[in-house]
Amino acid sequence: MFKRVFAHKGFFKSVIVLGLVYSLVLFLIQWALRSFYSPFLNLTNVLVALGAGLIAGIFISYGKFWGKLKQQDARK
Numbered sequence: 391m392f393k394r395v396f397a398h399k400g401f402f403k404s405v406i407v408l409g410l411v412y413s414l415v416l417f418l419i420q421w422a423l424r425s426f427y428s429p430f431l432n433l434t435n436v437l438v439a440l441g442a443g444l445i446a447g448i449f450i451s452y453g454k455f456w457g458k459l460k461q462q463d464a465r466k
Contacts, residue, residue: 395455405444412450413443447461 395401417439424430 391458392396394459395452398455398459401451401455403411404443405447407447409435409440409444409447412461413439417440 417436420435420439421427421430
């Protein structure tokens with residue numbers, strides 16, 4: 391099932407979109423909690439937010455596509 395999910399059309403597009411959205415939300419929340427402190431806007435914090443977002447995007451997309459494929463297998 392692991393290979394089927396990763397090979398499914400649209401999986402990586404979903405990972406990128408969900409990862410970027412999650413990264414943006416995570417970054418904005420962290421920046422707001424620091425009272426919009428401008429030195430917070432450095433490369434390290436942006437890369438950490440992107441990395442966390444992409445990891446979350448992989449897990450969320452995997453669950454979404456796994457459920458979709460499991461449902462298709464149950465219909466057969």
